[in-house]
Amino acid sequence: MGAKAVRTVPRDVTAAPAKLRDVARHAGVSMGTVSHVLNHPDKVSAQTRERVRASISELGFVRDANASSLAAGRSRSIGLVVIDLANSMFVDVALGAQNTARAARRNVLLAGSQDDFELQGENVDFFDEARVAGLLLAPLKDSAAQIRKVRSRGCPVVLINYDAGSADVCSVIVDNEQAGYLAGRHLIEQGCRRIMFIGGDDDSLQPVAHRRDGVKRAVREHGSSVRFEEVRMPDLTERSGAEVGRRVAARGPDTRPDGVIGVTDTLAAGFVEEMVAQDISVPHEIAVMGCDHNTAAISTPVTLTTIAMHGQRLGEEGMTLLLDEIANEGDRHLHQRIVVEPELVLRGSTARMPHVA
Amino acid sequence: MGAKAVRTVPRDVTAAPAKLRDVARHAGVSMGTVSHVLNHPDKVSAQTRERVRASISELGFVRDANASSLAAGRSRSIGLVVIDLANSMFVDVALGAQNTARAARRNVLLAGSQDDFELQGENVDFFDEARVAGLLLAPLKDSAAQIRKVRSRGCPVVLINYDAGSADVCSVIVDNEQAGYLAGRHLIEQGCRRIMFIGGDDDSLQPVAHRRDGVKRAVREHGSSVRFEEVRMPDLTERSGAEVGRRVAARGPDTRPDGVIGVTDTLAAGFVEEMVAQDISVPHEIAVMGCDHNTAAISTPVTLTTIAMHGQRLGEEGMTLLLDEIANEGDRHLHQRIVVEPELVLRGSTARMPHVA
DNA sequence: CTGAAAGCGCTTACAG
């Protein structure tokens, strides 16, 4: 080729990264214009916009989000704090929230609390410091203090999977009472007459209390022929489920329950494993089910019947509510309480009736 | 009580949030001193420190992390981008990374890429804009361009579950070849002689290629009596696994494989479900196993033998390497490549030999 | 150990 030996020299990697002022200089415009191209491209003429964009990519400019948020007074990101990422329900929540946020060109910052209220507090504080545009919170238990603090800084909060019981905050919840009811009714329909509910000993854990109430309603509805029994464990782990399993096995076959509901799948999974270890047949001697559709509860030797919570739906609805509240800062926003219905998921661990197999 | 009616008036909630300058004024010190209390408490006398802390909590001051990061030139947070949070292996990675970071008083920002290379790019860009102190990246495939960009801004990167093959970056990887080998050897030991490997059609997915190589090594090692067959699917979903299942079922029993390895648990789970639907016994007619210990693969009617990847270990080691690189900015840091060995997890889907039951 | 001051890299009225 006859072209002169002029070639694009690769930018020196050790050179200082380009800043907005460098872009402005390079494009021959003011910093304000570059900022507009970044934040309100429609307010800039097409020609200027393209010139600025060319400079941006040529210089490899990446805007400093910290400076941007500081100057704008608030970050564009949204914080999401969930109870525990090891519970797949909350991964679903994150997915749903993420997708909805992305459609609105917003980023979501994700944090899991590992079932630890103190860690939850740290996560909320962190997002508070980051001055997120909004906070989606799936709390372990009553978190009024944490919420008030964040809100006083002008950050809207939407609750997920927790009913604050007050009208001054949006929430998206699962009907946990109904979840318990579905579980109880299903076992009764499978012929169980001695129902055991494995819950926790901390009544402030709202979903646990509600699910128990639902199971009781199903039992009551059936009349006096069904017995109800509740065991309260200090935590909701697989280990606790196995512990209950040992106690149940130690009883005579006639006094054992014939249907067991773990308030979480994890708990139910631990129970099932212990049954297998003790040579007690699931579902024939004892039908077992979980109650939160945690796909992480894999290790059961039989597949676990459970109640699906539609986590993704929760995340989507919550994010939609939050985005609305952010857009309408206080005034035109009406706090809502959205209830998502749970659903029975049939699997092997309760399949006593031939037609269910 | 004879005390005067002086009581602590609750701070007006509508008042402007306290800033560092307010704290300084309230405590009667300069802003620099407040900043020191926050960032280098040991450089301040105990008395001053406590006075400042009292003012901080009395005023409900929460430092603005954006301003802080801007002034300091870099955020204190660390970014973690994983391939997919729906794969529990990566939740484990996040857990491990989180715990290690927390011990070092660092926050980690978590993002999942949903198996989407474009989303991965967005996640990396986001952390780049946030000027994170370091980036832990579990990439889908070669991401040299993304990495170079971030690094040019002075942000150290450590790779997880991906072998960059170059000595200029730290990485923590699973020995995927060994994982494949363990899987292959296990099936052969279980008596399988016609092994099928279900993989993907994208050779740039490193773990897939390595696991296949490992399976082949096991087959080769056993001599010519074992047949090897590979199926390449466009994606690694449950649906693809079921599709392969249908094809296998359509063959005559004599030409079918008697041992199947899904390169992911998800793939294997889909295959198993299809076997059950087709009334082909797992493990007796066909033994099946997965290869990444994804606890999210719950829906299998028999529990799935798989290879554990020790995700938490990966996260911990990766974060440790990254923290070291951050602390020793370039000079005293030596790039390392840590290999974590995988491990066979026996379950029902390959239990053909009585002693394994 | 403490204080005064410059500066981090943007955004946003404001005026043209």
Added chain:
DNA sequence: CTGAAAGCGCTTACAG
């Protein structure tokens, strides 16, 4: 549509 300038809330040498 574009530009000049003030300011966002901190941190960090620097001097005392």
